[in-house]
Structure formats: structure tokens, C-alpha cells
Amino acid sequence: MVHITRGLRDALLEMASESEPERVSVVLASTPAEEFEPALALDPETPVLTHFYLPETGGSVRAVFGMDLGTPAGRGRARFVSHPQGPAEPTREDDFAAAVIVAVPPWEPSSVAAFDRSHKRLSLDVVDADPPNESLASE
Template structure:
């Protein structure tokens, strides 16, 4: 059975890879959320162009910090870092280099698995059933991220 492609913004994926690189040798697991393609801003650089998708296509563009609400979660078992029902995916790192989805990974409708050396080519996407899905990296960002990039370009 062939899965539909899944789209992710390049800035999000680069930030997640940097997080995985910084946390190595420890693994990372991060909740991801989508935005409709029509809500995103085009960016310069490599990646598929935003106009190649329908405006309603869900694109992974946002994440929740893995440690947000950690103290409350450890004490009460309530995850405040991720609002219920708002995440459609998960990014996990496998520092030992296995690109396959593991049974110990926190499964979501879509899971991105990254391995060293933490480049865009070192990421695989899977559906909840463990079937590898085609991954489209977009030259686009959520509006807040695009604005942040514009501010830092002049520094």
C-alpha cells in the first residue's frame, strides 16, 4: 500500500535537526503540528515551491518544545507542553543511526525519523502503521518564522 506524500517546511526540519544534533547522544521526541499551505510564507533557498500544493494541504510547520511543561508532567502526568488534539505528527531522532521506525517511538499519524549526521537527507517519514511515506521539504515557513528570518538577515 502506497502512502500519500507528507510535506514539511525546511526551516522546521532544520530546527529539529539542530535540536537532535545538540541533544546527541540522547534521542529527541518532539510533537509537530500542521498548518494549511495557504497560511505559509514562501522562503528563499532549496526546497519545493509553496505553489506546488493546494492551499488546504496540511504542511508540518510548527513544533512544541520537548521540555515544555516537563515538571508538571513528571509530577501529575499531565503534558502541558502540547495542547490535546493539536499535533498531527512527531519528530524522533535515532542517534545510533537506524532509520526504521521503532516500536519504542511515540507514534503519531506521521512520524519523522532522523539519524546522524543530521542533514535533510537523513530524515525519513512514516505513517502510523510504519509504512514509509514520500517526504516533500518546502521552501516555506509559518508567518512567525518567516518574519524572524527577515529580522535576522540584516544582523
């Protein structure tokens, strides 16, 4: 099962809609369930997808050297991809992560599905919670 916040799912659908007819592919990051307040009814270590990394970040370095500097090390074990012309499943062109979230038009909640690396469909649990506030540490 893949857990995703409603806010992230909705933001990804909006991004896909605005980018159509172009595809969107972004790395997703998670937050452990134990960091949410109020507490979620999940095992404390369960990852909940809460954020995405902008696809343009580090693009020129990736183009020249093949290195993805837009995703911090150790993050991004999931990916969101949009398929404006279908199919409603991962394709060979998608960069696979542990979980791939795929969306197709009409860009509604019912047009989003989760898959594992083997293209096996996974349950997608939408969590009605906001991720914890993050701030830059001041010294």
C-alpha cells in the first residue's frame, strides 16, 4: 500500500493538468507517519508521500553529467508521472522507483493509481493530513 496526503495528490494532478500535453515526471519524498500531528492511524514508521522535488532543479547538470542534483541523497523512493495520452499504468519510459504514481486525464482523483517496480498495482491510501511544518535550522 502507498500512502499519500490529499494535498500532494491534488497538487500533482494540478501540475499534470497545467503541463498537458507534456508529460510530468517528479520525484516524491515521504515523511514518517510518527511525525504527523495529530497522530495518524498508521504504524509510526510508515512512509507517507508528502512532498515533490521540482523537475527543473539540477537539470543542466543532469543533462551534461547524468547526475540528478535536484533530489537530496537518500530521498525520492517514489515518482509521479502523468500520461496525457495514456496508458493508466507505468511504461518502459518511466523512471522506476519503489513506487510509481501514475495519473491520466481527466486529472481527477479517480484517475490516479500506484504501482510497484514490477507494474503490479498497489492500493493508494489518501491521507487527510497536512505534513509537519519544516523550517531551516538557524544557528
